[in-house]
Amino acid sequence: MNRIAEASLIVGSAVLAALGVAIANLSSGGSVDAQVALTFVSFVVSWGGLWVTVRRLTPGANPYLLPLASILSAVGMVEVYRLNPSLGSLQRWWLLTAAALGSLTILWLRDGTAVLRRYRYLLLMAGVLLLMSPLLPGSLPLGGVTVNGSRLWLRLNLWGDSSLQFQPGELGKLALIVFFASYLAERRQALTLVHRKVGTLEIPEPRQLMPLLVAWLASLIVMVYQRDLGASLLLFAVFMAMLYMATGQAVFPLTGVGLFAIGTAGAFQAFSHVQRRYSAWIAPFDDFEGAGYQIVQSLFAMGSGSIAGSGIGLGRPDLIPSAATDFIFAAIAEETGFVGAVGVLIGFALLVAAGFGIAVRSRDPFRKLLAAGITTVIGVQSIIIIGGVTRLLPLTGITLPFMSYGGSSLLSNTVALSILLVISQEEHR
Amino acid sequence: MNRSIRLVAAGVYLFFGLLVLMLTYIQVIRGPEYRDDERNPRLLAARAGRERGPIVARDGRLIAESLEVSSQTAAFERTYPFDDLFAHPVGYATFLFAERGLESERSADLSSSRNLTFSGMIDELLGRDTDGQGLRLTLSPELQEAARAGLGTQLGAVVAIEPSTGEVLAMYSSPTYDPNQLVAGDTAYGDAINRDPTKPLLDRTRAELYPPGSAFKVITTAAALESGTANARTLFEDVPELILPGSTSTISNFNQGLCNGGEPVTLAVAFARSCNTVFGQLGLELAEDDFVDMAQAFGFNQDLGLDMELIESEIPTDFTSNRAGMAQSAIGERDVRATPVQMAMVAATVANGGISMQPYLVAETFERDLTVIQTMQPAIRERAIGPGTAAALKDLMINTVNQGTGRSAAIEGAEVGGKTGTAQGPGGNPDLWFIGFARNDERAIAIAVVVEDGGLVGADGTGGAVAAPIARNVMAAWLAGS
Numbered sequence: 001m002n003r004i005a006e007a008s009l010i011v012g013s014a015v016l017a018a019l020g021v022a023i024a025n026l027s028s029g030g031s032v033d034a035q036v037a038l039t040f041v042s043f044v045v046s047w048g049g050l051w052v053t054v055r056r057l058t059p060g061a062n063p064y065l066l067p068l069a070s071i072l073s074a075v076g077m078v079e080v081y082r083l084n085p086s087l088g089s090l091q092r093w094w095l096l097t098a099a100a101l102g103s104l105t106i107l108w109l110r111d112g113t114a115v116l117r118r119y120r121y122l123l124l125m126a127g128v129l130l131l132m133s134p135l136l137p138g139s140l141p142l143g144g145v146t147v148n149g150s151r152l153w154l155r156l157n158l159w160g161d162s163s164l165q166f167q168p169g170e171l172g173k174l175a176l177i178v179f180f181a182s183y184l185a186e187r188r189q190a191l192t193l194v195h196r197k198v199g200t201l202e203i204p205e206p207r208q209l210m211p212l213l214v215a216w217l218a219s220l221i222v223m224v225y226q227r228d229l230g231a232s233l234l235l236f237a238v239f240m241a242m243l244y245m246a247t248g249q250a251v252f253p254l255t256g257v258g259l260f261a262i263g264t265a266g267a268f269q270a271f272s273h274v275q276r277r278y279s280a281w282i283a284p285f286d287d288f289e290g291a292g293y294q295i296v297q298s299l300f301a302m303g304s305g306s307i308a309g310s311g312i313g314l315g316r317p318d319l320i321p322s323a324a325t326d327f328i329f330a331a332i333a334e335e336t337g338f339v340g341a342v343g344v345l346i347g348f349a350l351l352v353a354a355g356f357g358i359a360v361r362s363r364d365p366f367r368k369l370l371a372a373g374i375t376t377v378i379g380v381q382s383i384i385i386i387g388g389v390t391r392l393l394p395l396t397g398i399t400l401p402f403m404s405y406g407g408s409s410l411l412s413n414t415v416a417l418s419i420l421l422v423i424s425q426e427e428h429r
Numbered sequence: 430m431n432r433s434i435r436l437v438a439a440g441v442y443l444f445f446g447l448l449v450l451m452l453t454y455i456q457v458i459r460g461p462e463y464r465d466d467e468r469n470p471r472l473l474a475a476r477a478g479r480e481r482g483p484i485v486a487r488d489g490r491l492i493a494e495s496l497e498v499s500s501q502t503a504a505f506e507r508t509y510p511f512d513d514l515f516a517h518p519v520g521y522a523t524f525l526f527a528e529r530g531l532e533s534e535r536s537a538d539l540s541s542s543r544n545l546t547f548s549g550m551i552d553e554l555l556g557r558d559t560d561g562q563g564l565r566l567t568l569s570p571e572l573q574e575a576a577r578a579g580l581g582t583q584l585g586a587v588v589a590i591e592p593s594t595g596e597v598l599a600m601y602s603s604p605t606y607d608p609n610q611l612v613a614g615d616t617a618y619g620d621a622i623n624r625d626p627t628k629p630l631l632d633r634t635r636a637e638l639y640p641p642g643s644a645f646k647v648i649t650t651a652a653a654l655e656s657g658t659a660n661a662r663t664l665f666e667d668v669p670e671l672i673l674p675g676s677t678s679t680i681s682n683f684n685q686g687l688c689n690g691g692e693p694v695t696l697a698v699a700f701a702r703s704c705n706t707v708f709g710q711l712g713l714e715l716a717e718d719d720f721v722d723m724a725q726a727f728g729f730n731q732d733l734g735l736d737m738e739l740i741e742s743e744i745p746t747d748f749t750s751n752r753a754g755m756a757q758s759a760i761g762e763r764d765v766r767a768t769p770v771q772m773a774m775v776a777a778t779v780a781n782g783g784i785s786m787q788p789y790l791v792a793e794t795f796e797r798d799l800t801v802i803q804t805m806q807p808a809i810r811e812r813a814i815g816p817g818t819a820a821a822l823k824d825l826m827i828n829t830v831n832q833g834t835g836r837s838a839a840i841e842g843a844e845v846g847g848k849t850g851t852a853q854g855p856g857g858n859p860d861l862w863f864i865g866f867a868r869n870d871e872r873a874i875a876i877a878v879v880v881e882d883g884g885l886v887g888a889d890g891t892g893g894a895v896a897a898p899i900a901r902n903v904m905a906a907w908l909a910g911s
Contacts, residue, residue, distance in 0.1 A: 188430075241437045241440075244433050244436075244437065245430060245433045245434050245437055246430065246433075247433075248430065248432060248433040288468060296468070297470075299455055299459075299463055300463050300464075300466065300468075300469040300470070300471065302452070302455045302456050302460075302463070303455055303456060303459055303460045303461075303462065303463020303464050303466075303469075304460070304463060304464040304469065304471050305456060305460070306456055306457070306460040306461065306464065307456065307457055307460070315471075316470070316471050319470045319471065333452065333456065337456065338452055338453070338456040338457055338460075341452050341456065342449055342452060345445055345448055345449060345452075348445070349442065349445045352438070352441055352442075352445075353438070353442075356434060356435070356437075356438040356441075359434050360431050360434055360435065365430065368430055368434070369430075372434050372437065375438075376437060376441070379441040379444075379445075380441070383441065383444045383445070383448065386448050387444065387447075387448060387451075390448060390451040390452060390455055391451065391455075392444075392447055392448060392451045
């Protein structure tokens, strides 16, 4: 794929977003207005700008990542705008900020990702602090906020009553993955080769299992103190996958799954909100006005969309709770139908395929693990939330990368995408 | 490492594959089912915002119409010009509080199927009828007003029926509520009427069962006359208290008195004075089948065929080892329970010579341009009693209004008959009944009135004192015409 095709696809995604906004306007009785033009311009400036940066600084980077991400974000933008035009215009600002941050990441790492390795303990600390920061008392100028029973948000009080809210965990997650990639790249020999014999069974040296325990504890802390089952599940699944990819030994993820099962069973016993999630997953219609409400609304939305969908602006995705964030996929599935929903899944599958391709082609274990880790996060995160709204998995609140409304998610995913781009450039040299 | 990376990638793709399967299941296989599920708020949202056909009273006055609230999104809102007067039979169609009453039961006819979907456009192109239909009801605003004025703040219900056609002329339940406030989305009001212990949302005319008490003696008498067990002149012993066989229960008269000074009393006099001991004896003498079959012929344990939801009135069907229970049932106590619609039907059947007409509220459906689509034809539900029995019963009931417990139902210049009831209700104070009919040269009407818990009078309330005057005013309003 040449660069012109890549650029055309990005402009295509801008056209897609602008057309979608126009259709959303028209179907609610409005007209083609400045919003359409603003959307087009913001897409050209953000994704186009990122493309220019890549073109200048890392010309050998993978050409599929940017167009796929920009198309996914165009579909997400249209649905967010259709649900709430003012969120849509905020999302445009987030998109521009994210692209700027992505460009800065590429600028910083243009000589390679090795620099990340150097700062790995700093990144570990930063990641843990970011993950824990919402636990800060809400009375401080920079303090945690509880939203919908989960404590994931950090609020920075600015002047007067104005404040800025963000989910530090999104960036913290990325920092932890970078740390894990470099830690595992270094220790994977030890993890693989040093064994202790127990009878006829060879098990890894207990000391080597420390990172596993750390990951387990970290995800339990997130689950218990921040009541964020989705982030906890995501962190743990990605760490286990990375451990497995680093060592090739299934004993790690299997032990991990066992530990996680014990942790989850304990949480199930101890926390009523975990029990409610479980029963809402198994039998949502039994309590469709209570615990099962969200998932039932999601099923009704997607079912009403059927094969071809209601059309943008013609369904009632506004009846789904948290439609612009956690349930964006259900809203898209209602308005674009099975066809559109499968299209979104294909988009994610292609993005993930490109990411794993970069990982497989990388020659350096750190870059390999980093690329695989970032790709796994994007893949697993979309599986957890899409699986949640389609009842494949228990519902846990988490954003859909590039599509949900939300600045923190868009920023961290764009930075992660930029790191992937840099890694693909490094292999090209 | 590449092997394990590929395996993880394969795991991720496996899950994407499972997601496609879930989507297929939800959107393709179960899609139509989820779309049409009654709990899917889209159904209501779609109907609530769309134009609905009007609902008009029998005189053509508007009871419900759709007003356009926003021309841009073609959103309509229901409005009810009579406010709370027709709240129970007509109900409401709102976004926030869903639908109720005829607005719910006839929603499919009333709603326009015009919409912006592809199939909607095809219907439009093919010229299929997409406008909502209008409904003309048999209800009369004047009679509803008379019922409301009569009941006032008392809890209860009034149902009036045209005996020869089955048209429901009045259907009023007290307390009522204002559907316009629900349309406006007033959640405080919605919560208040939901929590109100007097249950304003409950339609007492057709969704509540009351012990009919002495009003049920019309059916006991019908069974006695039809089976030949007794006639109007048959003499009964006048005892202050009837001891029931195989039980410690007794039946006594109102105020524990005698009915006829201890002298033997005719069925006619006992009917007019509503003597419980006499009807208890009659209950013991009647064959079980004659009694139960008669109640069922009048509609107990049956679907009356009303064109709205109506709960069935109840009478036990097996008294073989419970003669005491039959004696108590003969005076409308024990386990006998009736809706006001059922009791109005009893009066209407007697007034119509024993022929029970199927009751209905929707007289016709019409198009937007007022052309009539369908007119309801009166239909015989059942020949409950022979004309001779009906005539005899009618005389007994007229006698009751002329010189018995129903005197306050009398209307000058009209033939009025009735039966009062003062039933032991669950509230402590009695439920007060009047069922009856009135006729002049032009018009006829049958009615049932029930006032809960003794009404404003309380423990000393009687059907004759409290319910009969309400019935009188509603019947007089009908006979006066307009």
